[in-house]
Structure formats: C-alpha cells, structure tokens
Amino acid sequence: AVDSRLLDEEETLADHSILDTLPRYVLYDVNKPEGFNLRRDVFIRMASFIHHMNKVSDYHWILVLPPWHRLYHWRSSNLVQDCLPWSLFFNVDSIKKTTPVVELHEFFQMNGLRPLDAQVTLQDFNVKSFEQYPDFSDKWEVANCKDQVQKQFWNLNNLTFTKSLCISFQGISTLLADIVQELQPRTIIFDHAELALHNYYGGQEYWMIRKSMQFSKNLHEIAKEFKKRNLKQDYLCAHLRRRDFLYGHPSDVPNINNTARQIKEKLILLNIKTVYVATDTSKTVEELKNVLRPYQMFKFEADKKTLNNFLDGGVAIIDQIICSQANYFIGTSKSTFSFRIQEEREILGLPIETTFNSFCGDNTECTQPTKWRLVE
Numbered sequence: 327a328v329d330s331r332l333l334d335e336e337e338t339l340a341d342h343s344i345l346d347t348l349p350r351y352v353l354y355d356v357n358k359p360e361g362f363n364l365r366r367d368v369f370i371r372m373a374s375f376i377h378h379m380n381k382v383s384d385y386h387w388i389l390v391l392p393p394w395h396r397l398y399h400w401r402s403s404n405l406v407q408d409c410l411p412w413s414l415f416f417n418v419d420s421i422k423k424t425t426p427v428v429e430l431h432e433f434f435q436m437n438g439l440r441p442l443d444a445q446v447t448l449q450d451f452n453v454k455s456f457e458q459y460p461d462f463s464d465k466w467e468v469a470n471c472k473d474q475v476q477k478q479f480w481n482l483n484n485l486t487f488t489k490s491l492c493i494s495f496q497g498i499s500t501l502l503a504d505i506v507q508e509l510q511p512r513t514i515i516f517d518h519a520e521l522a523l524h525n526y527y528g529g530q531e532y533w534m535i536r537k538s539m540q541f542s543k544n545l546h547e548i549a550k551e552f553k554k555r556n557l558k559q560d561y562l563c564a565h566l567r568r569r570d571f572l573y574g575h576p577s578d579v580p581n582i583n584n585t586a587r588q589i590k591e592k593l594i595l596l597n598i599k600t601v602y603v604a605t606d607t608s609k610t611v612e613e614l615k616n617v618l619r620p621y622q623m624f625k626f627e628a629d630k631k632t633l634n635n636f637l638d639g640g641v642a643i644i645d646q647i648i649c650s651q652a653n654y655f656i657g658t659s660k661s662t663f664s665f666r667i668q669e670e671r672e673i674l675g676l677p678i679e680t681t682f683n684s685f686c687g688d689n690t691e692c693t694q695p696t697k698w699r700l701v702e
C-alpha cells in the first residue's frame with residue numbers, strides 16, 4: 327500500500343519518514359559473454375549480499391532478478407530471446423521463500439520510471455606489481471573507468487541513473503554493503519557483479535540459496551513426460567559440452583570413439599543398457615548413436631511448441647533435469663552446465679560415486695572433479 331502511495335502522490339517523495347519505510351532495491355548485471363550457468367552462480371553471491379544487507383541495514387532490501395537477455399549460447403536465431411523473466415525457467419516462489427527478490431517488471435511497477443539513484447560498474451584493480459606484492463585483501467575504491475561503461479541495460483531505454491561511477495573491487499559480495507553504506511541509495515545497479523566473490527562457497531548459506539533455485543514446474547513436467555515415454559529403465563547421462571570447448575578446452579573434450587568407449591565401460595560395469603545424451607551440438611549425435619550400438623541412446627528434441635514457449639534456455643534446462651535424475655552421470659570437465667547438474671544430484675541425495683565423474687580428453691592425464699558435497 328505504501329508503494330502505490332509513492333507512485334500516486336509525488337509530493338510524498340519529499341517526506342523522508344515514508345521513504346524510510348519503503349524497501350530498497352539492488353539490481354545487477356553480469357559480463358555479457360557469460361553463460362546461463364555462471365549467471366546462476368552470480369545470483370547466489372548477490373542473494374547472499376542481500377541477506378547480509380538485511381542483517382546490517384535499517385532498511386528492507388530486495389534483489390531485482392536480472393532478465394535473461396540474448397545469451398551468447400542461445401543459437402536459435404529465429405526466436406526472440408530478449409528480456410525473459412526468471413519465471414520462464416525457475417520457480418520464483420521457491421526463490422522468494424529464501425531471498426527477497428522481485429522480477430524486473432515488478433520493480434518497474436513499484437519504482438515507476440524514476441532514475442535509479444546509482445549505477446556502479448565494478449572493475450578489477452590494476453595489478454602492476456602483483457608478482458612482487460600479491461595482495462588478496464578485500465578492498466574497493468572509486469576509480470577512473472577502465473572500459474566502456476554500459477549505458478543501457480537489457481536494451482531498456484527507460485532504465486536511467488542519477489549517478490554513475492566505476493569502482494575497483496576485489497572481494498566477497500558482502501563487501502558491496504560498504505559501497506551501499508557510502509552512497510546511501512534507495513535503488514542501485516551493479517554492473518559486472520561477477521567480480522564479487524562468494525562469501526563462503528559451498529557453505530550452509532550457499533546451499534540454502536542454491537536449493538531454492540528450483541526449475542519451473544512446466545519444465546519439470548516436460549522432462550517427466552519425456553522420461554515416461556523413453557527412459558523407462560535405468561539410464562546413464564552423458565553431458566558432452568562441445569562448441570567453444572573444442573578450442574577453449576580441447577584437452578577436456580574426447581573424440582567420439584573415445585567418448586563412446588568411456589560410456590560403454592561404465593554401462594558394462596553398471597549393467598545399464600540406456601544412455602541419455604545432453605549436448606550443445608547436433609553434429610556428432612548420430613555418429614555417437616551408431617558407435618554406441620547395441621546400447622540405446624536418447625536425446626531430447628524439442629517440438630516447435632516447446633521451443634517457441636521455452637526457447638533455447640528451457641531446452642537446456644530440460645537436459646539438465648533429465649541428467650540430474652539419471653542413475654549415473656558423466657559430465658564435461660570445467661563446464662558450469664555440468665557443475666549445476668552435479669549440485670542438483672547432491673540436492674536429490676544421489677550417491678556421490680554416481681555424480682562426480684567427468685570425461686577424460688584424448689591423450690591427457692585425467693583427474694576427476696572435486697566433490698562439492700551438500701552442507702545442511
């Protein structure tokens with residue numbers, strides 16, 4: 327009720343006692359090329375910061391969920407994949423039970439088109455003498471902007487700022503509270519939020535927030551239907567990250583014959599007859615299917631309606647859901663797409679030996695992934 331009064335009666339803005347009762351908002355954005363699954367990790371860091379703000383500040387702070395916008399890996403050029411709300415992919419009610427969040431459109435309903443009080447672009451410190459004096463201390467300072475500052479977020483020209491500054495930043499996300507304390511904004515947006523690190527990666531708060539990030543019921547339903555039709559028996563899921571990994575991380579990507587050999591080895595050991603493949607390329611799928619025979623191989627192919635409704639992001643999540651429920655999982659080393667599946671499997675309480683496995687590249691020494699166990 328107080329929020330709508332703010333929108334209706336501009337004169338109340340001058341009345342500080344009312345302003346003090348209103349929630350304050352943090353918005354954020356992430357380095358453009360970053361993919362969906364690193365962005366999910368940045369959300370946890372920002373949520374942790376909001377939890378901290380609500381402990382140390384006199385105001386109620388709410389995190390505005392940044393819309394999903396034209397991600398580099400979303401390849402279907404015939405689809406419009408702009409400014410998508412979190413509710414398309416996630417169960418936002420579940421997130422809200424743990425962290426005060428609103429979607430961007432809800433923020434606009436509350437804030438109107440008033441300029442944000444501050445835009446802060448985070449950037450690294452210059453590390454000229456790093457080798458001589460490595461300095462890992464948490465610190466920040468207002469600085470000259472190193473790179474071009476983002477003027478327009480998510481192609482929205484109605485998101486403007488009263489004040490804009492660059493801050494060199496090194497440290498955990500709760501350190502952002504000092505910046506807020508200094509600037510005293512009612513609304514603030516942080517760009518390059520990925521520079522703020524976890525307070526305690528893999529700790530209790532991490533897992534509490536992580537568990538709240540459930541996928542939407544619609545996507546779970548589609549995965550369930552697919553499994554009911556195709557995966558009626560035990561299955562192994564292989565996540566084969568290809569595309570940019572072929573040249574970005576060539577030593578982690580085995581060729582098709584080697585991939586099939588590693589899958590078959592496990593199938594024999596586990597007495598499993600069926601493989602589900604999640605991958606970002608369709609190129610090698612048929613070839614793999616042939617090499618894997620007589621084992622059966624399945625892959626989720628979205629029909630037109632599913633693709634139009636849930637877009638590339640939704641299809642990727644369906645792959646992740648199916649892999650997270652598999653009897654055995656082999657991921658791609660260094661892929662956050664695989665990491666998130668492993669986390670999901672921890673949340674489901676599946677045996678660790680079925681979860682923390684990665685493919686080995688060709689002709690390289692191969693280590694298996696770190697086991698990030700769930701902490702209650």
Ligand SMILES: C[C@@H]1O[C@H](OP(=O)(O)OP(=O)(O)OC[C@H]2O[C@@H](n3cnc4c(=O)[nH]c(N)nc43)[C@H](O)[C@@H]2O)[C@@H](O)[C@H](O)[C@@H]1O
Binds near residue numbers: 662
């Ligand atoms: C090297 C880095 O790797 C990071 O990728 P990585 O951690 O795998 O994981 P993500 O950050 O999620 O980015 C990879 C994207 O590729 C698609 N993708 C990958 N694997 C699959 C799959 O099995 N099925 C489907 N449907 N889609 C898949 C999906 O859109 C996913 O979000 C990138 O985000 C960085 O930009 C950078 O390239």
